[in-house]
Amino acid sequence: xxxxxxxxxxxxxxxLLVTTVYFFWAKEYxxxxxxxxxxxxxxxxxxxxGWWRKRMDPRPEDSETATLxxxxxxxxAFPSNTIWPFVLGMGAFLSGLSLVFGEWTLVIGGALxxxxxxxxTLESRRGGVI
Amino acid sequence: MTIAEERNDLSNxxxxxxxxxxxxxxxxxxxxxTDHKVIGKSYMYTALxxxxxxxxxxxLIRAQLTGPNNHIVSQQTYNELFTIHGxxxxxxxxxxxAFGGFANYILPLQIGAPDMAFPRLNALSYWLFVTGxxxxxxxxxxxxxxxxxxxxxxxxxxxxxxxxxxxxDLWIVAIALTGFSGIFTAVNLITTAFYLRAPGLTMxxxxxxxxxxxxxxxxxxxxFPILTAAMIMLYADRHFGAHFFTVxxxxxxxxxxxxxxxxxxxxxxxxxxxxxxxxxxxIPVFSRKPIFGYKGLVFATLAIAGLSTGVWAHHMFTTGxxxxxxxxxxxxxxxxxxxxxxxTWIATMWGGDIEFKTPMLFVIGFLFTFVMGGVTGVMxxxxxxxxxxHDTYFVVAHFHQVLAGTAVxxxxxxxxxxxxxLTGRMYRESLGKLQFWMxxxxxxxxxxxxxxxxxxxxxxxxxxxxVSDHVTFLNQLSTVGAFLTGASFIVWLINMWISWKKPVAAxxxxxxxxxxxxxxxxxxxxxxxxxxxxxxxxxxxWDANHPEHADYKNQGHGSVPREREEQK
Amino acid sequence: MSNxxxxxxxxxxxxGLLLAFFAVVLSSCSSTFGGYRGATTQxxxxxxxxxxxxxxxxxxxxxxxxxxxxxxxxxxxxxxTNRIPSQRHSNLPVEVIYTVIPVLxxxxxxxxxxxxxxxxxxxxxxxxxxxxxxxxxWGWRFTYSNGVSIVSQGANYPQLVLPxxxxxxxxxxxxxxxxxxxxxxxNFSRYALPGVTNYFDLTPTSTGTYVGRCSALCGLYHGxxxxxxxxxxxxxxQSWLTQQKAA
Numbered sequence: 001x002x003x004x005x006x007x008x009x010x011x012x013x014x015x016l017l018v019t020t021v022y023f024f025w026a027k028e029y030x031x032x033x034x035x036x037x038x039x040x041x042x043x044x045x046x047x048x049x050g051w052w053r054k055r056m057d058p059r060p061e062d063s064e065t066a067t068l069x070x071x072x073x074x075x076x077a078f079p080s081n082t083i084w085p086f087v088l089g090m091g092a093f094l095s096g097l098s099l100v101f102g103e104w105t106l107v108i109g110g111a112l113x114x115x116x117x118x119x120x121t122l123e124s125r126r127g128g129v130i
Numbered sequence: 131m132t133i134a135e136e137r138n139d140l141s142n143x144x145x146x147x148x149x150x151x152x153x154x155x156x157x158x159x160x161x162x163x164t165d166h167k168v169i170g171k172s173y174m175y176t177a178l179x180x181x182x183x184x185x186x187x188x189x190l191i192r193a194q195l196t197g198p199n200n201h202i203v204s205q206q207t208y209n210e211l212f213t214i215h216g217x218x219x220x221x222x223x224x225x226x227x228a229f230g231g232f233a234n235y236i237l238p239l240q241i242g243a244p245d246m247a248f249p250r251l252n253a254l255s256y257w258l259f260v261t262g263x264x265x266x267x268x269x270x271x272x273x274x275x276x277x278x279x280x281x282x283x284x285x286x287x288x289x290x291x292x293x294x295x296x297x298x299d300l301w302i303v304a305i306a307l308t309g310f311s312g313i314f315t316a317v318n319l320i321t322t323a324f325y326l327r328a329p330g331l332t333m334x335x336x337x338x339x340x341x342x343x344x345x346x347x348x349x350x351x352x353x354f355p356i357l358t359a360a361m362i363m364l365y366a367d368r369h370f371g372a373h374f375f376t377v378x379x380x381x382x383x384x385x386x387x388x389x390x391x392x393x394x395x396x397x398x399x400x401x402x403x404x405x406x407x408x409x410x411x412x413i414p415v416f417s418r419k420p421i422f423g424y425k426g427l428v429f430a431t432l433a434i435a436g437l438s439t440g441v442w443a444h445h446m447f448t449t450g451x452x453x454x455x456x457x458x459x460x461x462x463x464x465x466x467x468x469x470x471x472x473x474t475w476i477a478t479m480w481g482g483d484i485e486f487k488t489p490m491l492f493v494i495g496f497l498f499t500f501v502m503g504g505v506t507g508v509m510x511x512x513x514x515x516x517x518x519x520h521d522t523y524f525v526v527a528h529f530h531q532v533l534a535g536t537a538v539x540x541x542x543x544x545x546x547x548x549x550x551x552l553t554g555r556m557y558r559e560s561l562g563k564l565q566f567w568m569x570x571x572x573x574x575x576x577x578x579x580x581x582x583x584x585x586x587x588x589x590x591x592x593x594x595x596x597v598s599d600h601v602t603f604l605n606q607l608s609t610v611g612a613f614l615t616g617a618s619f620i621v622w623l624i625n626m627w628i629s630w631k632k633p634v635a636a637x638x639x640x641x642x643x644x645x646x647x648x649x650x651x652x653x654x655x656x657x658x659x660x661x662x663x664x665x666x667x668x669x670x671x672w673d674a675n676h677p678e679h680a681d682y683k684n685q686g687h688g689s690v691p692r693e694r695e696e697q698k
Numbered sequence: 699m700s701n702x703x704x705x706x707x708x709x710x711x712x713x714g715l716l717l718a719f720f721a722v723v724l725s726s727c728s729s730t731f732g733g734y735r736g737a738t739t740q741x742x743x744x745x746x747x748x749x750x751x752x753x754x755x756x757x758x759x760x761x762x763x764x765x766x767x768x769x770x771x772x773x774x775x776x777x778x779t780n781r782i783p784s785q786r787h788s789n790l791p792v793e794v795i796y797t798v799i800p801v802l803x804x805x806x807x808x809x810x811x812x813x814x815x816x817x818x819x820x821x822x823x824x825x826x827x828x829x830x831x832x833x834x835x836w837g838w839r840f841t842y843s844n845g846v847s848i849v850s851q852g853a854n855y856p857q858l859v860l861p862x863x864x865x866x867x868x869x870x871x872x873x874x875x876x877x878x879x880x881x882x883x884x885n886f887s888r889y890a891l892p893g894v895t896n897y898f899d900l901t902p903t904s905t906g907t908y909v910g911r912c913s914a915l916c917g918l919y920h921g922x923x924x925x926x927x928x929x930x931x932x933x934x935x936q937s938w939l940t941q942q943k944a945a
Contacts, residue, residue: 003333004324007432011348014436018460022440026453030385031443034356034392038439041352049324060329068662070329078245078657081154081162085250089257096265096307099365100299120250205918280915286892287875287917377893383876384891417773420787426797448878448913449889450896454819455812462808466800472762473796479769483783486774494770501762505755508804512751512811514744514818518733518885521878521913585732587882589913592921596909679785 001053001062005046012042082123087116164249167654169256170235171552174545176256177227180263182619184218187211189616192576192609198595198602208593209278210297214266216281217301220401221308222263224537228404229312229350230259232544233319233343235552239647240337242328242665244657247321248314255314262307269297269304277301280591282394283364285375285386290368299368302361309358312400316350319343328646330665334428337645337668338421341428342407345435346400352439353396360389384451391442399438401533403431405540406471409493412547413475415641416490417482420669420681423474430467430474437464447513448520454513461511468504472497487641488562492543495570496535499577503531506581521591524584527577538569542622550636553629554652561625568618575611579604644669734883737908737929739901740818741885747814748885754803818886821897825867827935829858833870833877833890833912836919846942855924858910861935862902870896878913881927887913902929 019035022028060066094109154162160172191211194202203211238246246252269276274295279287283301286292323336323344336344364386366372373379375386414421421427437460443452444461475497484490506528509515519525542565549557583601595601639648649671650659663674667681731752736742773783830841837850840858850856860866870879872890880887888896912923930938 001324007344008348010432011436015439018436018440022453022456025456028453030388031392034388035439038352042348061327061331062333064330064332064335064666066329067664068329078249079164080656081159082164082250082253083162085164085253086161086257088254089261092258092307092310093261093265096261096303099303099369100296124250205921209915209918209920278918284876284914287915292875292917382893384894417783419783420785422786423788423793426788426793448887449891449894450898451891451894454815458811458815459808462804462811466797466804469800470793470797476762476765476769477789477792477796479766479773481783481786482769482773483775483779483781484770484773494766497766498763501759505759508807509748509751509755512747512807512815514747514811514814514885515751517818517887518741518744518748518882520887521880521915522882582732585734587734587880587909587911589878589880589911589921591915594921596924598909676782679782681785681787 001049001056001059003062005049005053008042008046008049010042012039012044012046015039015042077124079124082120084116084120084123087112088120091116164245164253165656166234166238166246166249166252167658169252170231170233173226173234173256173259174231174552176260176263177223177231180218181223181227183267184215184223185616185619187215187218188612191215192612194593195595195605196609198597198599200593203593205593206275206278209280209591210270210276212591213277213280213301214269217266217277217305218263219534219537220281220397221305222259222266224401224533224541225312225397226259226308227537227541228401228408229319229343229346230256230315232339232404232408232548233346234315236548236647237319237340237343238322238326239551239650239654239658240340240645241323241326241331242646242659242662243322243326244659246318247326248318251314252318255311255318258307258311258314262304262311265300265307266304269300272296272300282387282390284390285364285367285383286377288364288368288386289376299365302365302368306358306361309354309361312350313354313358316347316354320347320351323347328662328665331646331670334425335665335668338410338424338427339404339407339645342403342410342431345431346403349396349400349403349435349438353393353400356389357393357397360386360393363389384446384449387446387449388442391445392439394445395442396435396438398529398533399434402536403434405496405536405544406431408540408544408547409475409496410471411645412489412493412543413478414669415547415643416485416487416493417479418485418642419478419482420644420672421474422477422480424668426470427474430470433467434464437467444511444516447516458511458513462508465504465508465511472501472504487546488557488559488566489543489547489641491563491566492539492546495566495573496539496543498570499531499535499539499573503528503533503535507532519584521589522584523580523588523590526590527580527584530577530580535573538573542566542569547641548647549629550640551647551652551654554633554636555629556634556636556640557625557629561621561628565618565621565625568621569615572611572614572616572618576608576615577611579608579611583608639671639675642672642675644672646670649674734885736885737883737902737904737906738886739903740899741883742903743814743817744885747810750810751807754807758803819898821867821899822865825899826864826932827861827866828869829860829866830869831858831871831879831890832873833879833916833923834873835875835917836912836923838879838923838925840925842939842942844939844943846939848942850923850925855926858925858927859935859938860900860902860927860929861932862905862929864932864935865899865901868898868900870898875916876914877916877923879910880913881908881910883908884927889914905929905931 015035016039019032019039022035023032060070091109091112094105095113098106159168190203194200194208274297276297279293288298323340363374367374373381375381375383410421441457441461441464443457446452510528546557546562583604586599586601588595588599588601636652638652649663663670667673669681673680730745733745733748736745828843832839838856839847839849840856841847848856870888870890872892877890878887879890888898906929908927910925910927912920
């Protein structure tokens with residue numbers, strides 16, 4: 001995790017430096033706000049990775065000498081086929097269209113969104129039988 | 131290593147992880163798959179369809195400009211055409227083709243992962259992308275027409291009184307949908323690259339393409355939220371009586387430009403970096419050499435990402451509201467890491483054994499147009515020069531050479547390079563080369579005259595010009611080039627058709643590739659790998675296939691313990 | 699013997715190439731590379747900056763392309779061969795050189811940029827003439843300090859009249875959306891923004907009539923939002939101004 005932590009921290013600190021220069025030179029606060037937020041978007045994930053780095057066991061993918069046998073257990077759970085992301089997408093689509101065509105699409109879209117979001121959550125919890 | 135299958139569907143398990151055997155097929159596969167390979171391919175083909183549609187719009191634009199006072203399309207239609215052409219090419223082609231298509235398909239393979247970290251989220255981002263595209267195009271079918279305020283939609287031209295109707299709203303919704311799609315994909319890419327790498331594949335052994343996708347993901351997470359926020363503000367201004375960008379209510383139209391370009395300039399690198407990654411994969415393979423200066427290249431990419439957040443106002447030099455020397459200095463400075471990349475690529479080829487297959491030809495085309503666009507980009511970083519040519523065809527030529535050159539030449543280089551992996555079939559080399567030469571000649575013929583057109587003072591986004599501008603002939607030349615480029619895509623479609631109808635098996639590793647995606651079958655099986663070679667350098671497959679020239683025997687990217695390797 | 703000769707010939711060839719290269723560079727010093735020479739002092743400053751950038755660009759792109767073509771020709775795969783080249787993948791001095799040289803070039807360019815930029819953006823405190831320019835959909839209004847006002851009317855493009863060799867201070871605003879005041883022959887454009895007032899100086903150096911246009915997309919008739927600039931001698935300018943005032 002060291003490299004992951006450092007690249008995010010590096011970007012965050014660099015943008016923070018740019019922000020400081022811009023703050024004192026340009027005195028334009030819209031840009032300062034955006035730059036400051038951007039620095040945060042670098043530092044925030046960096047702190048997360050840094051926090052985990054201290055607490056996790058060394059990973060085989062961070063070791064230059066690891067062999068394939070060293071990775072133990074499941075890599076992760078991967079679903080194969082599910083219709084719910086599609087339904088979720090359609091729900092988001094119709095909800096988005098309500099901004100243009102009025103509320104009636106929001107009724108259908110919102111219903112789809114809630115239904116699909118609930119279904120996809122349940123599916124992943126119980127191991128995903130469609 | 132084991133992969134936990136969530137779904138206990140026997141048909142999938144008993145198929146022995148055979149590719150798509152027993153699983154759903156056709157449209158149902160397209161709708162339900164969470165396999166990164168299926169989603170990646172869907173992304174690619176959808177993005178390419180959007181490119182062909184937006185390209186057809188470009189042909190109409192060019193046809194209108196063959197004469198000073200043509201009436202091929204009306205003024206209103208012309209404005210709609212260039213708005214949607216730009217929006218589609220940027221939001222629906224160049225970006226998603228790379229970080230939705232190539233990255234989705236290739237990145238998990240390159241790091242030896244079975245899938246993306248969040249497969250369902252991945253499927254969702256594809257559907258948001260498709261529906262975003264449909265939303266954007268549907269603007270043409272509304273009574274008021276599509277959005278007509280340019281892809282930058284400068285306030286207050288995009289306010290409700292200046293742009294009434296459903297078209298602009300559809301545009302806003304489309305951008306929001308594709309924006310969320312991009313954010314989800316970025317989260318997915320970064321998490322995958324950080325958490326699903328194969329053992330031994332440290333960060334500084336990642337292929338350059340994967341590195342570039344990580345940095346692209348970081349930039350997306352920086353830039354897209356601002357775009358989405360700006361879209362919400364714009365919508366609130368239009369419909370809820372907010373005054374973010376209206377002077378009368380105490381808002382500031384210039385704030386829109388700040389917000390938009392704070393997204394917009396990182397966006398330029400979001401579009402370019404993935405293709406730089408592709409180029410960094412193709413050049414070493416077809417030169418049979420490792421990439422030159424690996425760490426330098428990685429740091430150049432990171433430097434571009436860092437600097438790109440501080441250059442947004444170089445799009446606003448002529449507003450008279452920005453600190454010129456600050457933005458000019460950072461914009462000039464960003465040319466350095468970009469230049470380092472170009473020199474790195476040339477140094478990689480130096481001393482190599484260069485084979486001019488279609489992907490390599492496209493890379494050379496990319497290098498040529500990109501250097502030309504880069505040199506004019508440095509000029510535009512100087513405010514005085516920008517004053518002279520701002521919003522003229524000089525700028526149009528510049529960003530097409532940089533962006534379209536990168537997305538088309540870099541993109542097709544990657545497409546032909548990975549086509550055997552994607553389909554298991556080979557394309558026809560002669561047709562690929564023909565496509566390259568048509569695209570290259572056409573592209574140069576389109577955009578070199580546009581530099582002169584711009585220097586003579588023709589602004590962009592105008593459907594008419596004066597005879598006394600002396601740009602008629604140059605415009606006609608440009609149009610001829612555009613149609614030649616357009617015809618090159620027909621050659622590509624023929625190539626795909628022949629390759630589909632009369633398949634020639636490609637084999638697992640037709641190019642003598644270096645990275646892990648070539649270590650599996652073509653196309654790869656469900657969950658990608660049956661076995662992996664040991665990873666002892668950035669080029670595990672090269673090491674396995676050429677043990678006498680393996681990277682870990684040379685001075686490595688890091689210290690390499692030889693004893694352990696021999697034990698294996 | 700023949701070997702020796704070929705080496706010499708190659709050397710001569712290289713020298714010739716080098717000479718030709720410098721000849722092109724030197725002759726291009728007087729060229730404007732497709733741009734306008736600039737009909738104002740500010741525009742001329744831009745033109746010389748552009749010239750410098752262009753020459754630098756030609757040299758940089760030239761060196762890059764020469765390197766690229768050399769590599770492509772020299773290291774192409776010959777038919778029937780199957781060699782594995784040296785797998786060298788780093789050379790620190792080379793990497794440092796190709797990073798440091800661009801940095802130096804960029805610093806040099808920046809110095810010239812700032813000099814030129816300061817000249818162009820300078821606004822004089824006591825100009826000879828002041829004009830208020832207002833942009834609107836889709837036309838222009840030029841108002842002189844004595845009240846004379848020229849406005850777009852229908853298809854008639856308005857004309858901005860300026861005295862030669864005198865400094866005119868322009869105050870630029872927009873009435874509705876973003877417009878761009880752009881005179882290609884002056885090598886200058888500036889946005890007209892709602893809610894923001896922009897100031898700049900124009901010092902025309904030669905008499906003549908130039909076309910001007912809107913550079914920023916401003917709606918349906920953006921392409922037809924033209925005007926013209928007529929530069930006359932100061933005495934002609936004064937008589938024109940009084941004549942307009944009387945009319």
